[in-house]
């Protein structure tokens with residue numbers, strides 16, 4: 402196998418599943434298509450049936466006398482979305498928006514293509530229907546700083562924790578028997594399980610030897626230290642937001658779900674109140690749908706700013722340049738943030754019988770940890786996420802997902818003779834670089850212009866160098882020495898410097914690094930929305946998704962997006978006297 406063959410194999414599998422799609426195997430899980438006509442009024446219109454939108458549609462339609470219309474550009478998630486082991490099959494497919502950006506700070510010579518492919522789900526459940534399902538709440542201080550930025554104390558950790566608890570249903574005997582069970586719900590809609598696969602605890606010994614704490618789960622208020630992952634997987638199925646929050650209420654009479662329909666514009670009256678949306682339906686009809694109370698935009702980190710700007714809410718100069726009438730002049734689309742990570746592969750123990758990949762779990766066992774480099778601080782500098790799996794699996798992700806060049810991926814694969822590999826992501830969780838989303842044109846069917854800004858602040862590379870040098874200590878621990886663990890040489894040309902030097906990693910990081918698809922913050926609290934997620938300068942319009950985070954959480958963001966969906970639903974109910 403080589404990188405080109407691995408890429409082809411993923412495409413062949415995608416085509417096989419495409420044929421399977423004709424059987425509509427999992428369609429019974431999802432709400433039926435709503436019948437709508439020009440003009441009818443709903444109480445609330447939610448734009449985007451993704452991670453946050455599914456939660457909001459559920460919680461608002463709990464009130465029986467309220468009519469909710471949820472509009473989603475994609476359709477039902479396919480059969481493969483239900484299988485937790487094959488998220489890669491939905492990337493760059495019709496379930497992905499297939500947006501691209503420039504390479505920005507990446508070293509082009511190590512990339513598969515001269516552009517960067519941004520992965521975003523286009524289906525019910527949105528990106529939660531195709532992501533890697535790690536459940537990580539970030540750190541309490543993330544929310545305390547949101548409260549400060551938004552000037553709204555309800556975002557403080559102690560006030561958002563009840564929403565994390567409300568949405569979750571923990572399925573793990575050890576946690577349920579521990580004192581930390583209080584951090585989880587037992588009757589929420591989102592089921593969560595812990596990675597208990599063999600091998601994790603032995604690997605965590607290495608971190609204990611270095612003096613790190615290890616836990617059952619780092620979501621339990623543990624700031625520093627390592628633990629196995631919690632996954633949004635249960636009963637062998639992906640717990641996407643659509644699976645958790647829409648499927649159980651698919652027959653609710655006051656919830657109307659309009660699929661395969663693109664919202665092209667938010668409509669305002671003369672008082673700048675959002676009164677509805679314009680849509681393009683699956684049979685390419687343009688329609689106007691009215692909202693009596695509010696429009697809530699949950700179209701995700703790229704499409705929410707795009708829709709706001711198409712509707713006249715955005716930076717004045719940019720909108721005027723596209724001949725769009727300005728309704729509210731706001732820095733929409735700015736402040737894009739991402740977790741950039743150095744990707745380091747280590748050869749592990751020899752495998753006699755390679756484990757068979759299962760479609761029901763993420764390939765290989767995995768864990769994450771939080772580290773403060775100077776160890777005296779209780780504030781993590783970096784997150785490490787590790788998957789231990791076969792070289793073949795790593796090759797698929799190397800080429801298809803992380804878009805590294807054939808040369809880099811073949812180097813990583815070739816140096817392995819029947820050994821397991823650990824793929825380590827050393828993640829900068831306090832990035833300083835910022836990107837931007839702009840309109841390409843006033844045509845809603847055009848993709849946005851995305852400037853990722855990766856490594857635009859050179860401190861981000863220097864910080865990653867510090868973190869990688871710190872990470873390398875683990876290679877000298879008893880466990881990793883005993884199995885003969887060794888760094889894989891992905892970029893031989895960096896070898897003119899020693900691996901212990903900063904120069905080596907300054908050469909390596911712009912090459913073998915990846916954005917983790919954890920993009921946030923393009924319509925942040927503070928500058929674009931207030932603490933109740935109401936868009937500044939207009940009425941009747943809120944945004945609720947990953948774009949409202951003023952700073953990216955120091956963890957994988959989906960759990961926080963679900964929390965935002967839960968919290969905004971309560972705020973909407975309160976502000977409309979519904980509770």
Ligand SMILES: Cc1cc2nc3c(=O)[nH]c(=O)nc-3n(C[C@H](O)[C@H](O)[C@H](O)COP(=O)(O)OP(=O)(O)OC[C@H]3O[C@@H](n4cnc5c(N)ncnc54)[C@H](O)[C@@H]3O)c2cc1C
Nearest residue numbers: 449451452453474527528532533534535664946947957959
């Ligand atoms: C490959 C990958 C792996 C990831 N792994 C993890 C992980 O393991 N753990 C984690 O916590 N996070 C992970 N993430 C990130 C996480 O999934 C996202 O941050 C989160 O799902 C974003 O939720 P959202 O509600 O903001 O947007 P989305 O879930 O993307 O929802 C937006 C929805 O709006 C729809 N939409 C957009 N525009 C329109 C329009 N104009 N009209 C109608 N509908 C529209 C979209 O089709 C989509 O369904 C991953 C992301 C990716 C891409």
